[in-house]
Amino acid sequence: MDKILRITEKSGAFRAFVADTGSLVRYAVKIHGAAPTAAAAFGRTITAAAIMGLDLKTKDESLSLQINGDGAVGGIVAVADMQGRVRGYIENPHADLPLRADNKLDVGGAVGNGHLTVVRSLGHNKPYVSRIELQTGEIAEDIAYYFSVSQQTPSVVALGVLVDVDYTVKNAGGYFIQLLPNADEQVISKLEANVYTLESVTDMLSRGLSAEQMARELLLGFDYTVLMEHIPQYCCNCSKTRMERALISLGKKELEAIIVEDGKAELNCQFCKKSYLFDKDELEKLLKEATD
Ligand SMILES: [Zn+2]
Structure with a gap:
């Protein structure tokens, strides 16, 4: 079942998010008709946005991840709110590359070189925009880099989407661990050891683990509390009125x-x-409302 857990370590050394986003990503991939490599890139971005949106402070805010690489998938956008509602867009959903030598989908190759832009829109106020260079195009590493450079928060980010032979999404999910100023060397090396020995997100989900069970394996040996559970959902805010505005903005001619x-x-x-x-x-x- 889709779920994002917000977790904090009892002594305040780190916080974490653990997500099962299988249904969310399956739905997103289906409506966009994405081929496997594009589906993996898109699903990872959607999952990351759903997690990052949970940090927003008010219902009117939105968090958007924009990936602009020079690879075959083109641009990817995912927009989320604080309640785990997310929507997304992929420029070239049919992009598909041969598998890598290790039999994995070549997401980095399909995304290519370029930028990740994180936009936090605060209602009517000026949006907060932060832009970094893509590190690998694998999305998770790029987001970890964003956290360390733009937010000065050392983070571990893992994202995974498993696509079946029939192109459907078998499972999807991820986790973020963010170190807080209280984290000492002991905590850091233990976290590193846990992450190092842990299976991939898609392997854990394939074993049938829930978000809670993944958290238990990831944070083995730590005392932690699940502060909140969110159910992510694919949700669009389009309407006839918005479309009318788009038509009016085309202008009279x-x-x-x-x-x-x-x-x-x-x-x-x-x-x-x-x-x-x-x-x-x-x-x-509408023409009557349009200007030249
Ligand atoms: Zn829509």
Whole structure:
């Protein structure tokens, strides 16, 4: 079952998030029709955004991860809120590369070189934007790098998506561990040892482990508390009104051309693929609101 646990170590040495996002990623991959390599890149990004969104302070804020690499998948965007609701977009969902020599999906190759931008939108205020260079394009390492450079928080980030032979997502999830100023050398080396001996996220999920059980293995020997449980969900905020605004923003000339040439318009939401139809009468009404 999909779940993200927010965990804190009892002495305040670190905090952690452990996530099972199988259903969320399966749904996201299905609506975008993503091929295996693209699905893995997309699912990792969606999972990371769902976790990072939980740190937002108010319901009006959103956290977006934008990956812009020069690889075959093109841009990837995932937007999340503090309740674990997330939506995403992948520019080239059909991108698929041959497996790597170790039989793993070549996510780094498909993402390529470029940047990761983290945008925290605070309602009507100016968004907080932070940008780093992609380290490997494998997403998890890039996010760990973002935390260490932009947030000065040493972190361990693991993300995994297992894609089946029929292209469906078998499982997905991940974990973040973030060291707090209280962490001493002993804690750090024990965490390192745990992470080093731990199986991959997808192997643990394939064994049928729940988020709680993954946390137990990851944090073996530590005294910790699960502060909160969140159920992540794929959720879009598109509406006919938003689409109307998009059409109005095209401007008078463009709208007039659509009315004359097509007499109607169909807009598809890039996040959920829902389609919105506008007939001639509706377009003419919007034209009155448009400017040159
Ligand atoms: Zn939508």
